[in-house]
Amino acid sequence: MAIDPLIVGVARLRRQAGATVHTVVTGPFDPDGSLAPTSPGESYVPEGDDLAFDGLLECIPGGVVVSGEVTSRWRGECRRCAKAVGGDVAVTIKERYLESAQPGDDEAYPLPTDLLDLGPALRDAIVLELPLAPLCDEACKGLCVQCGRDLNDGPCACETPTDPRWARLDVLRSPE
Ligand SMILES: [Zn+2]
Ligand SMILES: [Zn+2]
Known part of the structure; x- marks a missing residue:
């Protein structure tokens, strides 16, 4: 033992x-x-x-x-x-x-x-x-929630997260 x-x-x-x-x-x-x-x-x-x-x-x-x-x-x-x-x-x-x-x-x-x-x-x-x-x-800075990039290495190409409801408004607003 x-x-x-x-x-x-x-x-x-x-x-x-x-x-x-x-x-x-x-x-x-x-x-x-x-x-x-x-x-x-x-x-x-x-x-x-x-x-x-x-x-x-x-x-x-x-x-x-x-x-x-x-x-x-x-x-x-x-x-x-x-x-x-x-x-x-x-x-x-x-x-x-x-x-x-x-x-x-x-x-x-x-x-x-x-x-x-x-x-x-x-x-x-x-x-x-x-x-x-x-x-x-x-x-x-953690990881980007969308692409998973380590944000300590620099920013990723993702846009700021968009709420789908606002996205629809954007479509309404955009010119024909
Ligand atoms: Zn960390
Ligand atoms: Zn990203």
């Missing part, structure tokens, strides 16, 4: 309240594939990519506080022109792991043994920071 690098032993740390340990780990973002993108417009962490954590674990009564920075990469599609876009995401976290917590608790992550699984806290933080509707550029 492969060892998950995001699972950290905290038995020694937990012998003394207030003790801290600097921890740097890198591990798979989505080991079971459950966070795969659900639509092409959403951004996601590339499959097989790692996330990294650099921070402190601190022993508190009944558990451990995890604080530090989580970093990962993301990819997606520009919501206007569908060009591939991507970047880095970095989030500062401060989360508690408690013996008394149950899976799904809002307040803290469970710490049933002296093996602390950083994965859930790190993944939750990254998922919240992924761009919902990424843009290749704030000024992206």
